[in-house]
Amino acid sequence: MHSGIWVYIDHFQGELLTVSSEVVTAARLLADKMGLSVTAIVCGHNIDDLIDQIARSDVDYVIACDDITMADFRYESFGALLAKLYAEHKPKIILMPSTHRCRDLIATLSVKLDVSAITDGVDLNVENDIVQVTRPVYAGKLNAKVSVSDLFCQIISIRPRTFAVCESNQERSEVLQVDPVYEESEIVIKVVSYDNYSTKKTLSDSSIVVSGGRGVGGPEGFQPVRQLAETLDGALGASRAAVDSGWISYDHQVGQTGKTVSPDLYIACGISGAIQHQAGMRTSKIIVAINKDVQAPIMKFATYGIVADLFDFIPVLIEELNSRSV
Amino acid sequence: MCVKYTPDSAANMSVEGGKANWGDSPMVINPWDEYALEEALRIKDKYGGNVTVLTMGDEIAKDALRTSIAMGCDHGVLILGESSSMYDTRFTSQVISKAIPRINDFHLVFFGKQAIDGDTGLVPMSVANLLDWPGLSYVSKIVSIDENNDGIEVVRLLDEGYQECIAKLPCVISVVKEINEPRYPSFVGIRKASKVEIEVIAVDELVDVEVEPSLLRWSVSKDSVDTYDDPEILQGDDMSSIARALITKLTADKVI
CATH class of the missing domain: 3.40.50.620 (HUPs)
Structure with missing residues (x-):
C-alpha cells in the first residue's frame, strides 16, 4: 500500500x-x-x-x-x-x-x-x-x-x-x-548551531521579488529597494554586481552564480540585466525594469519598463501603493 | 580538488540534434569550482600539504588542469574518457570515488557546489557516500581543522540561513561562492603549468565496462521564453502618474 x-x-x-x-x-x-x-x-x-x-x-x-x-x-x-x-x-x-x-x-x-x-x-x-x-x-x-x-x-x-x-x-x-x-x-556529522536563519519566505519561494543592481550605487542605496520589497511583502534580491561590490550579502544574489527565482512579479531596480542575471529570473511571470537607461539589456525582456532614476521613482511608487491599500 | 570544464557562463547556447551547442564560446573551469580551488589552496597555505586537481573528460579537459596548476595546484590528474556530458552523475561519481584513493591518501576532497552546465549538484555528496566519508555541502566557511584529532568545523549556507557543524577527516566538501575570492593564475604559475606532466588514468581502469555510462535519456531544447515581446514603456506627466499606471497594470495582471 x-x-x-x-x-x-x-x-x-x-x-x-x-x-x-x-x-x-x-x-x-x-x-x-x-x-x-x-x-x-x-x-x-x-x-x-x-x-x-x-x-x-x-x-x-x-x-x-x-x-x-x-x-x-x-x-x-x-x-x-x-x-x-x-x-x-x-x-x-x-x-x-x-x-x-x-x-x-x-x-x-x-x-x-x-x-x-x-x-x-x-x-x-x-x-x-x-x-x-x-x-x-x-x-x-x-x-x-x-x-x-x-x-x-x-x-x-x-x-x-x-x-x-x-x-x-x-x-x-x-x-x-x-x-x-x-x-x-x-552519525558522524554533528550540528553545533544555526545562525541568522529565518523561515520567512525565501527568495525562491516568494511570489514577489524586488532586486537591486549596480544602479543603487552603494549599501545605503538598497534602502528604497528593501522598502519596496517590504511594502509588497516580497523578498529582496540583488545582482551579482551589487553583491560583489559588498553592498549586500550573497544570500540575496539572483542569477547564474546565485539563486534561481521564478516569481509572479520580478522588479529589477537599477539592474542592467546581463545574461548571467537573466539566467536566474527569466521565468518570472511579469518583469518590471526600473532603469535610467532605456538601452539596458533588461529593457529587452521586461514586461514593463520604467525609464527613471530609481531614487526618484521608488519612493513615489511606495507612497502610491500605501495609499491604495488604505 | 575536483573540477569540471564547462562552456563559459556568457556562452550563447543553441541546440543541434537534441544536444547542447555553445558554438565557439570558450571552455572555462566551472565557475563554482574556482571557489573550491581557492579554498583548497588556502588550506594548503595554512596547514601545509599539497593540492591535486582532478578532472574527468576528453583530452581538452587537460586545459582546466593546467589553469588550476597555474593558480597553485601541485599535481593534475585527467580521468580520460568521453566528453563529460556523456556520463550521468551516478557514473561520474563512481569513477571519481574510485580514482581518489588510487591517486593518494587525501584528507580533504573539494568540489564546487554544482557545475553550470548540467546543474544537478549531485556529484559531491554522491562521492562522499561512495567513499563512505562524511560530506559537508554548501560550505561558506572552514572554521578550523584539528590535525591531531582529525576534526573539522565548518559553516554551511542552507536555504534558511547558516548552520555550523563538525565532522571528521577525511571528508568531502562542496563550497558556495561566499567562501572566498578566487585568485588569478600567476605568470610563474602559467609557466610551470605549461611544463608539468599531467597524470592520465583511463575511465575503463576504474569501473567495469559493464557499468552503463548513463541510465538517463536526454534531449535538450531551446527555451521558448527566449523570444520576448518589446516591453511596454510606461510613461506619464510625473512619477506619481507613472507609479499609478504601473499599479493599475500589475493589479490587472493579478500579481499584486
Missing part, C-alpha cells in the same frame, strides 16, 4: 516548507495518471503538528519518524532510513522539493539504490509509466527533457513554484510510525 509514489516532506525545525506542499500536488497529479497511491515521508523531532498537517493534506498514507536523532537533518541518518523504507516498500517514484537538504538526500539515496536521479524538474509528463522531466540546464539557457532509461525507481526533485500548493483539511490519512536506523553515536 505504500508502494506507489512517495513525497519526501522537507521542513525546517517542524515548519513545513511551501514547496513540500507543492510537491504533494505534483505527486497527486502523477498518481491519478498512473493509478498509484501517494505516501508522504516525514522525519524530524517533536513534529506531531507537522505530521497531522501532512496527514490531512492530499496524501493517502504517511510514514513518519519522530525521534531525537532526526531533530537536525543529516543525510546520513535520513538517507539510511529512506533506503531501509525503500527496501521494505519499493515505491516506484520518489519526489522531493529542490532544496539544499533534499539535494544531499537525493545524492545519498541514488548511491544506496544505484540509480540516476533527476533534479530541478519544472514540468512532469508520463509516458509508459516513465516520468519525463523537463529541467533547465546551462543555467536556464536551455531545457532538457530527461527520463530514466528503464523502470528503475525514479527519484525526482521539483523546483519551488512549479505546482500549486496542495489541498489540505481533508480526512486524516493513516500514519505509520517508524524507528530511525542509526543511533546518535553512528
Whole structure:
C-alpha cells in the first residue's frame, strides 16, 4: 500500500516548507495518471503538528519518524532510513522539493539504490509509466527533457513554484510510525548551531521579488529597494554586481552564480540585466525594469519598463501603493 | 580538488540534434569550482600539504588542469574518457570515488557546489557516500581543522540561513561562492603549468565496462521564453502618474 509514489516532506525545525506542499500536488497529479497511491515521508523531532498537517493534506498514507536523532537533518541518518523504507516498500517514484537538504538526500539515496536521479524538474509528463522531466540546464539557457532509461525507481526533485500548493483539511490519512536506523553515536556529522536563519519566505519561494543592481550605487542605496520589497511583502534580491561590490550579502544574489527565482512579479531596480542575471529570473511571470537607461539589456525582456532614476521613482511608487491599500 | 570544464557562463547556447551547442564560446573551469580551488589552496597555505586537481573528460579537459596548476595546484590528474556530458552523475561519481584513493591518501576532497552546465549538484555528496566519508555541502566557511584529532568545523549556507557543524577527516566538501575570492593564475604559475606532466588514468581502469555510462535519456531544447515581446514603456506627466499606471497594470495582471 505504500508502494506507489512517495513525497519526501522537507521542513525546517517542524515548519513545513511551501514547496513540500507543492510537491504533494505534483505527486497527486502523477498518481491519478498512473493509478498509484501517494505516501508522504516525514522525519524530524517533536513534529506531531507537522505530521497531522501532512496527514490531512492530499496524501493517502504517511510514514513518519519522530525521534531525537532526526531533530537536525543529516543525510546520513535520513538517507539510511529512506533506503531501509525503500527496501521494505519499493515505491516506484520518489519526489522531493529542490532544496539544499533534499539535494544531499537525493545524492545519498541514488548511491544506496544505484540509480540516476533527476533534479530541478519544472514540468512532469508520463509516458509508459516513465516520468519525463523537463529541467533547465546551462543555467536556464536551455531545457532538457530527461527520463530514466528503464523502470528503475525514479527519484525526482521539483523546483519551488512549479505546482500549486496542495489541498489540505481533508480526512486524516493513516500514519505509520517508524524507528530511525542509526543511533546518535553512528552519525558522524554533528550540528553545533544555526545562525541568522529565518523561515520567512525565501527568495525562491516568494511570489514577489524586488532586486537591486549596480544602479543603487552603494549599501545605503538598497534602502528604497528593501522598502519596496517590504511594502509588497516580497523578498529582496540583488545582482551579482551589487553583491560583489559588498553592498549586500550573497544570500540575496539572483542569477547564474546565485539563486534561481521564478516569481509572479520580478522588479529589477537599477539592474542592467546581463545574461548571467537573466539566467536566474527569466521565468518570472511579469518583469518590471526600473532603469535610467532605456538601452539596458533588461529593457529587452521586461514586461514593463520604467525609464527613471530609481531614487526618484521608488519612493513615489511606495507612497502610491500605501495609499491604495488604505 | 575536483573540477569540471564547462562552456563559459556568457556562452550563447543553441541546440543541434537534441544536444547542447555553445558554438565557439570558450571552455572555462566551472565557475563554482574556482571557489573550491581557492579554498583548497588556502588550506594548503595554512596547514601545509599539497593540492591535486582532478578532472574527468576528453583530452581538452587537460586545459582546466593546467589553469588550476597555474593558480597553485601541485599535481593534475585527467580521468580520460568521453566528453563529460556523456556520463550521468551516478557514473561520474563512481569513477571519481574510485580514482581518489588510487591517486593518494587525501584528507580533504573539494568540489564546487554544482557545475553550470548540467546543474544537478549531485556529484559531491554522491562521492562522499561512495567513499563512505562524511560530506559537508554548501560550505561558506572552514572554521578550523584539528590535525591531531582529525576534526573539522565548518559553516554551511542552507536555504534558511547558516548552520555550523563538525565532522571528521577525511571528508568531502562542496563550497558556495561566499567562501572566498578566487585568485588569478600567476605568470610563474602559467609557466610551470605549461611544463608539468599531467597524470592520465583511463575511465575503463576504474569501473567495469559493464557499468552503463548513463541510465538517463536526454534531449535538450531551446527555451521558448527566449523570444520576448518589446516591453511596454510606461510613461506619464510625473512619477506619481507613472507609479499609478504601473499599479493599475500589475493589479490587472493579478500579481499584486
